[in-house]
Amino acid sequence: GPRADDDLLAGLNPPQREAVTYRGQALLIVAGAGSGKTSVLTRRIASLLRNREAWPSQILAITFTNKAAGEMRERVEHLIGDSARGMWISTFHSACVRILRREAEQFGFTKSFTIYDSGDSRALIKRLVKEHEADAFGLTPAATQSKISKLKNELSDAESYARSANMADPAERVFIELFGAYQRELQRANAFDFDDLIAQTVFLFRAFPKVADVYRRRFRHILVDEYQDTNHAQYALIHELTRPIGSGAEPQSMGGMMIFEPDPADDPDRAGASLTVVGDSDQSIYAFRGADIRNISEFERDYPGAKVVLLEQNYRSTQNILSAANAVISNNFDRKDKKLWTDVGAGEQIVGFTGYSQHDEAQFVADEIETLHRGGVDYSQIAVFYRTNSQSRALEEIFIRSALPYKIMGGTKFYERAEIKDALAYLVAVANPADEMALRRIINKPRRGIGDVTVEAISRYAQDEGITFRDALANSSALGVGPKIQSAIAHLDAVLAEASELMLPASGELAPPTAVAEGVQLLLNKSGYYDALRASKDAQDEARIENLDELVAVAREFARNNPDGTLLDFLTEVALVSDADDLEDASGSVSLMTMHTAKGLEYDAVFVTGVEEDLIPHRISAGEPGGPQEERRLFYVGITRARKRLYLSLAMTRAQFGEVTVAMPSRFLQEIPSELLTWRQSPGDVNSRGGTQSRALNARRGAGFGGSGGGGTRYGDDLVPLARREPSGNLERFANKIPAKVRDNGDMQLAPGDRIRHDDFGEGRVDAVTGEGAKRVAHVRFDSAGPKKLLIKIAPIEKL
Ligand code: ATP
Numbered sequence: 001g002p003r004a005d006d007d008l009l010a011g012l013n014p015p016q017r018e019a020v021t022y023r024g025q026a027l028l029i030v031a032g033a034g035s036g037k038t039s040v041l042t043r044r045i046a047s048l049l050r051n052r053e054a055w056p057s058q059i060l061a062i063t064f065t066n067k068a069a070g071e072m073r074e075r076v077e078h079l080i081g082d083s084a085r086g087m088w089i090s091t092f093h094s095a096c097v098r099i100l101r102r103e104a105e106q107f108g109f110t111k112s113f114t115i116y117d118s119g120d121s122r123a124l125i126k127r128l129v130k131e132h133e134a135d136a137f138g139l140t141p142a143a144t145q146s147k148i149s150k151l152k153n154e155l156s157d158a159e160s161y162a163r164s165a166n167m168a169d170p171a172e173r174v175f176i177e178l179f180g181a182y183q184r185e186l187q188r189a190n191a192f193d194f195d196d197l198i199a200q201t202v203f204l205f206r207a208f209p210k211v212a213d214v215y216r217r218r219f220r221h222i223l224v225d226e227y228q229d230t231n232h233a234q235y236a237l238i239h240e241l242t243r244p245i246g247s248g249a250e251p252q253s254m255g256g257m258m259i260f261e262p263d264p265a266d267d268p269d270r271a272g273a274s275l276t277v278v279g280d281s282d283q284s285i286y287a288f289r290g291a292d293i294r295n296i297s298e299f300e301r302d303y304p305g306a307k308v309v310l311l312e313q314n315y316r317s318t319q320n321i322l323s324a325a326n327a328v329i330s331n332n333f334d335r336k337d338k339k340l341w342t343d344v345g346a347g348e349q350i351v352g353f354t355g356y357s358q359h360d361e362a363q364f365v366a367d368e369i370e371t372l373h374r375g376g377v378d379y380s381q382i383a384v385f386y387r388t389n390s391q392s393r394a395l396e397e398i399f400i401r402s403a404l405p406y407k408i409m410g411g412t413k414f415y416e417r418a419e420i421k422d423a424l425a426y427l428v429a430v431a432n433p434a435d436e437m438a439l440r441r442i443i444n445k446p447r448r449g450i451g452d453v454t455v456e457a458i459s460r461y462a463q464d465e466g467i468t469f470r471d472a473l474a475n476s477s478a479l480g481v482g483p484k485i486q487s488a489i490a491h492l493d494a495v496l497a498e499a500s501e502l503m504l505p506a507s508g509e510l511a512p513p514t515a516v517a518e519g520v521q522l523l524l525n526k527s528g529y530y531d532a533l534r535a536s537k538d539a540q541d542e543a544r545i546e547n548l549d550e551l552v553a554v555a556r557e558f559a560r561n562n563p564d565g566t567l568l569d570f571l572t573e574v575a576l577v578s579d580a581d582d583l584e585d586a587s588g589s590v591s592l593m594t595m596h597t598a599k600g601l602e603y604d605a606v607f608v609t610g611v612e613e614d615l616i617p618h619r620i621s622a623g624e625p626g627g628p629q630e631e632r633r634l635f636y637v638g639i640t641r642a643r644k645r646l647y648l649s650l651a652m653t654r655a656q657f658g659e660v661t662v663a664m665p666s667r668f669l670q671e672i673p674s675e676l677l678t679w680r681q682s683p684g685d686v687n688s689r690g691g692t693q694s695r696a697l698n699a700r701r702g703a704g705f706g707g708s709g710g711g712g713t714r715y716g717d718d719l720v721p722l723a724r725r726e727p728s729g730n731l732e733r734f735a736n737k738i739p740a741k742v743r744d745n746g747d748m749q750l751a752p753g754d755r756i757r758h759d760d761f762g763e764g765r766v767d768a769v770t771g772e773g774a775k776r777v778a779h780v781r782f783d784s785a786g787p788k789k790l791l792i793k794i795a796p797i798e799k800l
């Protein structure tokens with residue numbers, strides 16, 4: 001008979017249908033890029049809900065980014081035509097924060113704990129390294145941090161690591177001391193670092209089977225996207241959640257204390273949650289962060305009786321793009337060969353381009369984007385990828401000059417700015433009075449005359465009295481400091497107290513939704529932070545004020561989206577913004593991002609730039625075991641994002657770290673069958689001797705790739721760097737921040753018909769002027785370079 005979910009199955013191929021309708025305990029969907037893994041997961045959730053096999057609250061779906069989570073939620077709601085409130089669709093980190101906020105009190109934290117991002121934990125580790133004089137043992141903060149992180153991802157703590165470590169090695173002993181001290185400091189500050197969020201949740205479940213059972217009882221269906229990039233701690237978390245209820249109830253010890261007897265009311269035979277994971281081992285690109293491909297390959301061993309579904313039809317890309325992707329990835333040994341196919345036809349040739357420099361390459365990308373745009377491709381359907389963040393600068397410079405709307409995906413950068421961290425530290429100081437680091441950060445910002453000596457005095461007082469750093473502030477008269485300092489401390493304490501009253505109402509009461517936004521403003525105003533920036537003559541401080549205004553705007557937006565959202569909810573959301581979660585709406589703009597960030601996304605047209613040795617594969621991967629293979633998977637991820645058009649570009653020379661180096665075409669280019677690729681300008685051409693693709697390959701073997709002299713620079717090599725890299729890529733904000741010594745045309749009045757001269761493009765005629773203020777754009781038809789759009793304020797132009 002007809003199923004309630006028939007419409008959900010419409011258009012799916014047979015294995016996809018099976019993946020949606022299979023109802024066993026464990027299901028593994030393995031498939032290449034663009035074969036519908038994420039779509040199938042979404043439909044599976046919709047089908048469970050539609051058939052009333054599950055309540056929304058019984059579903060836990062894990063995605064790789066917050067953004068992907070939001071999209072999946074929207075699609076499910078769209079499919080079932082109803083709200084799916086109560087469903088948990090989130091990243092591992094967000095899900096764990098929710099659990100920890102509820103359960104933190106079980107093990108010595110409070111629910112207002114702070115989340116330390118990697119910058120915060122680096123700062124703490126730095127302090128400890130110094131205190132333990134650990135650099136004498138070769139333990140730099142960076143090395144210590146990454147080792148601790150790696151161990152936490154393997155669910156190791158200082159004690160368990162000590163059992164297996166070589167204690168004869170003094171460096172190991174010091175490291176273990178540091179690891180332990182770091183953990184104690186986190187606990188004292190009521191804080192978890194990123195890795196803790198997962199690891200501590202696993203420890204919590206293992207130590208408190210009763211607590212684990214609450215979640216085992218709740219989540220009957222667990223689904224995980226991008227399973228190839230889970231690390232051991234994440235694997236263990238899923239394993240804990242899918243165990244039968246009551247199964248973990250044998251008493252366990254935590255910190256020497258025995259807890260909980262099994263509850264006879266629990267039915268130990270009640271099966272665990274059903275688990276569905278989807279993944280593609282060819283897209284595993286986070287091994288450097290502890291991701292373990294074996295989580296996929298050993299799934300059938302870990303979940304006996306698991307059903308495995310393979311998807312092979314690709315619905316995203318043209319055959320040319322797929323053939324290139326298949327050809328590249330087949331060079332990785334030790335993989336199961338799977339061939340993706342499509343029935344949409346060959347499509348366009350892949351386009352190759354070699355620039356003289358990265359500016360030349362960027363100009364090609366910008367010109368080509370304009371051509372696509374004129375041909376009807378929306379900017380939002382175009383993406384530009386690179387291997388490292390620093391490569392975006394050359395692209396941005398050209399894009400700004402061409403008035404091409406773009407958006408950098410990589411939201412974290414905004415939250416890494418000093419002024420934003422300061423503002424957030426103020427909020428954290430309100431939310432979590434135990435967080436000494438947050439208070440230390442703001443205690444003398446703006447300058448209040450509170451120096452290190454006073455800070456140490458406060459810290460010592462707090463420790464001696466067994467009170468928090470914050471409580472010590474409130475007791476400034478007992479600190480034995482001078483009257484001026486004492487009144488500065490008292491003032492700060494009063495400001496924090498006022499903000500607490502606004503943002504943390506008495507229990508039972510709800511703060512108004514705008515409380516966080518108002519609280520930020522109150523803190524910045526009354527602390528004197530804003531005034532100090534306003535009084536400054538440094539042009540950067542003006543930009544800082546704008547960024548803080550942006551933070552207030554983020555808080556307002558948060559209030560609109562979460563009418564019941566609390567200060568803690570806001571801080572959680574901000575702490576968990578990941579690289580792929582952007583602050584702004586990207587509609588109407590070209591998206592720029594690293595290939596890592598591109599995972600799971602798709603665009604009509606994709607530009608993979610910097611396809612050079614030392615970039616992709618990246619230099620640092622060369623010496624790492626498995627490094628080049630992981631880089632090949634990353635390149636595979638990049639090219640399989642493209643639906644219709646794929647561009648691969650590189651430069652002959654690249655300025656990096658203040659040095660100009662000669663670049664070689666990436667080995668991955670050689671792996672693409674030449675009949676799939678059309679070179680607009682090949683590495684051979686740029687030697688101005690004419691050339692073919694084979695020349696490119698000769699070049700990579702070292703034959704005649706250095707002779708750039710003949711060609712010279714077409715555009716841009718002499719461009720003045722226009723502006724610092726901006727996190728938002730927002731045109732207007734960017735244009736307002738151009739340093740004065742760089743071209744600033746100010747109020748240059750241009751009208752249709754005017755003739756101008758451009759440093760690069762020569763003479764041309766203005767066709768039209770659009771936009772306002774700093775965003776005014778001239779549409780110019782250049783006599784030889786053709787039509788271009790220029791941002792009037794900063795374009796290197798003069799009126800004739
Ligand atoms: P990735 O490996 O990159 O994460 P994926 O396997 O998750 O890819 P999806 O993103 O789910 O693939 O799907 C790729 C594209 O194919 C999407 O645009 C999706 O809407 C489309 N698609 C998936 N299945 C079908 C189908 N049966 N019919 C038509 N389009 C489909």
Ligand code: MG
Nearest residue numbers: 037038039600
């Ligand atoms: Mg996907």
